[in-house]
Amino acid sequence: MEARRILVANELTSYRQAIALAIRDLRPELEVFEAAPDVLDGEVARLCPDVVICSRVTRTVERRATNWVELYPDCKSYSTFSVCGERRALEEVQLSDLLSLCASLP
Amino acid sequence: MLESWLFVSMMAEAGPRHGATLGGTNSLPKPPDKRPDDPVVEAASTRSRRGRPRVLMANEPRAYREGIAAVIGQLRPGVEVETVEPHALDASIERFSPDMVICSKATAALKGGVRVWVELYPDNDASSVANIGGRRTEYAEIQLPDLLSIVDKAEELAQTN
Numbered sequence: 001m002e003a004r005r006i007l008v009a010n011e012l013t014s015y016r017q018a019i020a021l022a023i024r025d026l027r028p029e030l031e032v033f034e035a036a037p038d039v040l041d042g043e044v045a046r047l048c049p050d051v052v053i054c055s056r057v058t059r060t061v062e063r064r065a066t067n068w069v070e071l072y073p074d075c076k077s078y079s080t081f082s083v084c085g086e087r088r089a090l091e092e093v094q095l096s097d098l099l100s101l102c103a104s105l106p
Numbered sequence: 107m108l109e110s111w112l113f114v115s116m117m118a119e120a121g122p123r124h125g126a127t128l129g130g131t132n133s134l135p136k137p138p139d140k141r142p143d144d145p146v147v148e149a150a151s152t153r154s155r156r157g158r159p160r161v162l163m164a165n166e167p168r169a170y171r172e173g174i175a176a177v178i179g180q181l182r183p184g185v186e187v188e189t190v191e192p193h194a195l196d197a198s199i200e201r202f203s204p205d206m207v208i209c210s211k212a213t214a215a216l217k218g219g220v221r222v223w224v225e226l227y228p229d230n231d232a233s234s235v236a237n238i239g240g241r242r243t244e245y246a247e248i249q250l251p252d253l254l255s256i257v258d259k260a261e262e263l264a265q266t267n
Contacts, residue, residue: 012170012227012232013232013247013248013249013250014174014226014248014249014250014252014253015170015173015174015227017249017250018170018173018174018176018177018250019169019170019173021173021177021180021250022172022173022176022177022180025176025177025180026176071169072167072169072170075167075230077167092167092168093167093168093169094168094169094172095168095169095172095173095176096172097169098169
């Protein structure tokens with residue numbers, strides 16, 4: 001089976017790098033990619049990721065990604081998880097929430 | 107090992123719960139060579155107060171704090187990392203005596219009591235400020251390797267004191 005692909009494209013470079021590296025280290029079975037927010041749509045089209053983690057979900061992400069996380073939009077404390085089309089909002093997301101999502105992909 | 111560390115760290119952090127590839131670790135700065143057979147380095151290491159240098163993470167939001175802590179714990183295994191909520195920063199400085207702090211807003215207690223600190227994205231934009239032994243550096247867009255380099259400098263400072 002092909003490795004699940006995770007695209008990390010949240011804002012603020014060191015945060016993006018840290019999340020990408022942490023997922024890669026803690027879930028080595030996953031394929032983790034990193035992209036700046038301004039190339040998010042293109043990378044979604046190119047990589048067809050199983051999960052997108054970003055700061056601002058785009059129409060392309062909504063249309064093409066099965067699972068996505070809008071992480072701290074506008075640096076607010078809440079985030080939105082969309083898993084197979086089902087959305088839920090979470091306050092104070094932890095790293096373990098992201099890891100759990102990535103590990104439990106259908 | 108990282109996983110077990112992560113869960114221990116998360117257990118330690120108080121707070122209620124409410125409902126293109128990364129450049130690769132090869133691009134990150136390597137830990138400084140400690141040359142344990144060097145008597146000067148060894149003596150400095152022995153002087154190091156409680157053993158391992160300490161990094162206190164108090165930036166927000168939480169997942170980013172935990173992500174950076176996980177990476178430092180993985181790539182700098184000789185460093186002790188603790189994460190706390192931002193409101194607990196001052197009390198944690200007194201309790202933990204960190205050699206370095208990463209936070210979102212530097213406090214007077216931090217500036218007066220810790221030699222190395224990073225004010226990470228204080229206005230939620232890309233700019234950050236680092237203080238390393240009294241020397242201030244501004245970053246237009248700080249990178250993870252920058253943070254690791256500052257950790258290394260904090261470790262060096264801790265060992266020479």
